Amino acid sequence: VTEMAEESAVRVCVRVRPLIASCGNGSVYNNLSPLLTDRVFTADETTSQLYNDIAKPLVVSTVEGYNGTIFAYGQTSSGKTFTMMGSERTPGVIPLAVEDVFQTIKNKEFLLRVSYMEIYNETVTDLLVDSWKRKPLEVREQINPVCSPGGQAQ
Template sequence: MTEESAVKVCVRVRPLIARKNQRFILVLFHSNGNVNTNLSLLTDRVFAADETTSQLYNDIAKPLVVSTVEGYNGTIFAYGQTSSGKTFTMMGTSRTLGVIPQAVEDVFQTIKNFPKKEFLLRVSYMEIYNETVTDLLVDSWKRKPLEVREQINVG
C-alpha cells in the first residue's frame, strides 16, 4: 500500500444548508494535517439534520415521481456513510413514511386520478453495497449479486 492510498480523508461541507444551485465548498481534511479546499460542488439541495423525510420527499422526490407518471424515467438514489440514515429516509417507519412508500402512494394515487389512461409500471429496487448490486425485489433466500454490464449487447 502506498503512502498516498493510505491517506484517510474526512469531509466537511460548508455551508451546511445550500439553496438550489448554490455553490458550496467541500473541505477535505487529510490525516497528515493538510487541508484541500480546491473542490466545489453545485447542488440541487442539501438537507439539514432537522428537516423531515416529508420535506425531502416533497422538495426532491415528488416532482420526479410526477414526471415518471408522465412517461419519463426517474431514479431516486440514496448515498452516504454507513448508519447515516439512508434506510430510514428511504423506508421510514409505520408512523413516518419514507421516500419509497410515499412515492408508491403518489404513483397509485395519480393513476387513480386518470381512469381512462393506461399505465405500464416497471420498478427496480436495488442495493449497491461493497461494490455488489443486489435486487431487493427477490426473496432474500434466492438473492444473489446482479451481473453488471457495461454494454447491453456485449455484457
C-alpha cells in the same frame, strides 16, 4: 448556483442526520457548498419535506413518461435506509412515491416498471426479490449478448 447547474436534469440534495450530542454544534451545515448541492436538509426537517421538495416532482414526471432515478449515497449509518424506507410512523421516500404513483394512475390502464437496487461493496442486489432468494445481479459490459457462430447466445 451556476448557469450549468440550472440547466441540468440532475438535482443534488444533502440530508444531515441528527448529530450525536458530543460531536459538535451543527457547523456542518455551513460547510456544504451551495455550488455542489441544490438543497441541504437539516436534521430538523422531515422525510416528507425532502420527498415533497426533491422526489415528488421526479415521481410526477415518471408518470408522464420520463425515466427517473432517486439515488441515495452515503457512509454506513448515515441514514440512507431510514430516508428511503422510513418506519411505520414516518414513511420514507419509497412508500411515499408508491402511494403517489398509485393515486395518480388510479382508474387508468398503466404499465409501470420499478427497480429497487442496492450497490454495496461493488455488489448489485435487487431488493424487490425475497431476501431468502436474493443473489447478486450480474453486471454486463455489453448491451447485446455475445453469440457463437451458430447463432446461439452464450
